[in-house]
């Protein structure tokens with residue numbers, strides 16, 4: 001089954017859907033020159049072997065933390081070409097929330113045959129170090145959503161990585177960029193870590209204003225759409241709406257929904273009227289937060305997303321029926337109602353859905369109304385569908 005983006009595909013507006021996906025890194029960033037300059041300042045000595053640099057990037061959801069670190073890492077890697085060989089490893093701690101998991105991801109990124117078991121953290125760290133020295137490489141490690149790791153791991157791993165070269169012959173093995181949505185990240189650290197990270201190495205990102213958000217939407221349009229297919233007033237309106245949250249993800253989402261609406265009508269120009277505030281939800285969760293759910297949790301969520309694209313809420317009874325339909329579609333045997341109920345509770349704990357008791361108690365007596373306030377159902381839907389397609 002194809003995702004909704006595949007269904008539009010008539011190509012009256014959209015030529016390439018990739019630039020509308022969240023993982024796509026644009027060739028340049030809109031309105032982040034100052035932050036990129038700050039990063040360049042922090043890494044100004046990086047061409048010297050034996051040197052490592054540390055930065056902390058903080059800001060609210062959708063302020064471009066992830067894309068900034070990706071853009072910067074690729075830029076600096078290219079900049080250092082021929083002078084210092086740099087490898088980039090990006091670990092999202094939401095998907096790998098424990099110290100051993102993060103370490104495993106780093107080891108795997110350097111050597112895909114790295115064994116899964118049998119080594120202590122200290123041994124893995126030293127094998128990472130050996131690998132880098134053997135290949136004469138410097139590791140630029142991005143720990144995205146680092147607050148999740150720090151909260152679980154008491155920053156032990158970060159401390160160990162910061163001290164990786166201590167008392168050793170070669171220095172400057174790893175540079176690190178810590179990314180956090182939580183502005184009090186630094187408060188979670190021991191003084192020893194703070195002094196190693198350096199107070200002056202913090203880059204704080206502010207939410208975007210309307211003008212920049214219009215620019216971000218406009219950049220996607222230039223790369224993804226037919227020339228002249230999106231009116232300037234449309235982009236202005238997207239910027240204005242998205243400015244309520246300052247979240248760039250919202251701008252891209254509004255644009256995508258407007259394009260979808262236009263193409264569905266068989267029209268070739270996206271007009272301001274196609275931008276609907278009803279699709280405006282506060283996206284405070286990363287779409288990738290669904291990746292770690294179990295298969296049946298995803299199937300339960302998929303059913304809910306499909307309904308919530310069109311409706312304000314879905315009752316728990318309906319959500320169950322939708323789950324059964326989804327199971328049928330993907331030819332998997334549904335779990336019991338009790339298990340489904342447990343899945344709903346997990347989805348709620350993860351912040352993916354909200355539930356509240358319905359006023360009318362018919363049938364099972366514990367009817368709940370389910371809403372999604374932190375994410376956009378269409379985005380989650382296509383993410384889950386894409387994964388099942390691949391799987």
Ligand SMILES: Nc1ncnc2c1ncn2[C@@H]1O[C@H](COP(=O)(O)OP(=O)(O)O)[C@@H](O)[C@H]1O
Nearest residue numbers: 022029030032061062063064065066067248249
């Ligand atoms: N300055 C920018 N220029 C172009 N695209 C941006 C910019 N900032 C954010 N985006 C895009 O907006 C979306 C959300 O940005 P992201 O880096 O994931 O935010 P955060 O990590 O802070 O939540 C991504 O698709 C990203 O490519």
Ligand SMILES: [Mg+2]
Nearest residue numbers: 065066067144
């Ligand atoms: Mg991010």
